[in-house]
Amino acid sequence: MKRFLGKLHLITWTRDDSSPAGPSLPEQLAAACREGDSKAQKRLFDLLSPRMMAVCLRYMGNREDAEDVLQEGFITLFTKIDSYQGAGSFEGWARRIFVNTALMHLRRTDALGLSDDIDQAGNLFTQEPTPVQKMGYSDLMRMISSLPADARTVFNMYVVEGYSHKEIAKELGCTEATSRSKLQRARLRLQEMMKGQA
C-alpha cells in the first residue's frame, strides 16, 4: 500500500505545475526515496555527495570530520525527506541540511567558541605570492580550512551560502557586530595568505 501511494505521489508530483521544466533528477529520486527505495537512495547519494562533501569540507576544515558530517547529513536527509514538499530546489534544501549538520557538529565540539585569535591560522605557503585570479580551488580550500573554525564558519555562511549577518548572528548565537568582525578578519587573513602565496 505504501509503495502504491509512493508511486502515485511520484506520478502526481511529476505533473506539478509549479515546476514548468519538470522536476530535476534529484527531485524525482527524492520521491522514490520516500518509499524507502534503496537504489534511489544510492543514486541520490552518488549525485549529491561530491558537492555536499565540498560543503562539509569547507566548514569542518579536515576530511575526516567532513566525512562524518557528510554521513550524518545523509542519514538526516533520508530520514526527513518527507518534509521536502517541492518548494525550492531539492539541492538547496539538501545543502541546508548539510550546513545545519556541520554547524551542529561544530557546536557539539565547541569549535564555535569565543576565539578571536585568527592569528592561530597557520601559514602554509612559503612560495611566491600569486594573484587570486590564478589560484585554484584546492589552494583556496586549503586556505579556508586553515582559518579558525568560527571565522571559517562565518566566512562560508556569508560569502558562499549567502546568509546575512543577521541570519548568521541568529544561527550562531552571537551579535551582528561579532559576525561582521569575524568576517572581516577572515578576509584579511585570506588576503594575507594569498599575497604570501603570490
Add this chain to the structure above:
Amino acid sequence: MKENELDIQVRNLMQGAQESVSPSVWEGVQAGLARKRRAAAFWRWTGAVAAAAAMLAGVVLLRPVAQQEHSNPIILAESFAEGIPQAPLVQEVAFPAEESVVVTSIPARRTVRLAQAVPAPAVQEVEEMPQRPVAEEAVEANVPDAVSEPAPAKNADMPAVQEADDQALLNRLAYEQEKTVAKRPWSVAVSGNLQDKRRGAVSSRASRQYAAPALSAPEGIYNESPELSFSLPFSAGIGINWQFLPRWAVGTGVRYTNLSRMFVGDYKGDGFVYSQTDIDNHQHWLGIPLNLYYQFVNRGRWRVHTFASGTMEFLVDNDYLVHGPQKDIHYHRKGSRPQFSAGLGLGVEFKLTPWLGLYLDPAFRYYFRPDLQPRSLRTIQPLRFDIEAGLRFNLGK
C-alpha cells in the same frame, strides 16, 4: 583587492565545487538508516505486544468460571435443548427441585429467551439465595446419564403446571435482571486513548523564501515549517455513566489529551532571534465529554454497545521548547478558544466481575474548526480514528 572581488572570486570557485567521497561514507549511511529502521520497528512491535499482552492478561486472569460455580440455568438449558450431555440440571441450579425440573423440559424457543433474560449478574443474585438441601439430596440419589432423561420421579406427576412454572420462572428471571440493572445504574470508568498518527497533506513552505522576524517584533514563534514529526496523540481520563434505561446510558467526565510535534521555525525572544531552529511543541488539553450509549448485545459476560459522543476541550498549556544554539528556551502561548468534537463508535465490554468490566471503544472522531487551534495532527486531519480502552466499575447501593 577589494572585498567584494574576493567574495566573488571565492564564491565562483566554491559554488559547484566537488570533492571525492570514500566508499565508507555510503556504508555508514546504510548502517545508520538500518539502525533507525530497527529502532522504529522495535518500538512499534513493543507497543503492539504490550497492548496485546495487557488485553490478554485481562481476559486470562478472569477466565470463564466453570458451570458448576456459575449455576446459570440458562446456559444449561441451552445445552439441554441442543442435546449436549451435561451434568444434571438439578444438581447445579440453586432453585428448588421443582423449578429445576421445569427447566429441563423447556422447549428450545423458550430456552433462547431465557438466555437473553438471565445475564451473569442475575445469576449471581440467584446464587445468593439460601441453599436447598432437599434438592441437593435428590440430586445425589437420582443422577441421570443424559440431560434428555426425564426429571425426578416425584415431579413427573406435575405436567399440568409446567407451563405456568415456565412463565413464573421467566418472570422471576426478568425481574432479577431488572433489579440488577437498577441496582447498579452508576459506573465509573478510567481509560486511556490512542489516536492514529496518519497524516494528511502538509502544506509546503519555501525554506528560505521568508522574512525573518524583526527585532522589534513581539516575542513568539514565526515562520513555522512543515512538521518534521508528530508524536502519537494520547489521552487519559475518568468518567461516570448513568444507566437510565436497561439499554441506555449517558456519561460524562474529564479527559486529558497530549499532542506533540517537532518542527523548524524562528523564535523571537528578548533581544534575539533564533532562525530556523528545532522546536518541540507540547499541547496539553482538558476536555469534558458527553456520551450516549445504547447496548444492543448483552450476553453472559459480554456487552456490545454503540455510542455517540461530544467533547469540549480547552487548551490549558501550549508549550514550545526552542532549541537554541547555546541553550533551550521554553515559550508558552496563551490558550485559545475551546475545541469541539463529535464521535461515533462501536464498543465492547467484558465483565470481569459483576462490578468490574474491561471495555474497548473504537470510534471515529471529527474535530470542528481545527484551523482555529494551534497546529497539530487535528488541524491537518480533523477526522481521526480513536481507540479508548479502560476499566468500568459498576457502583451498587
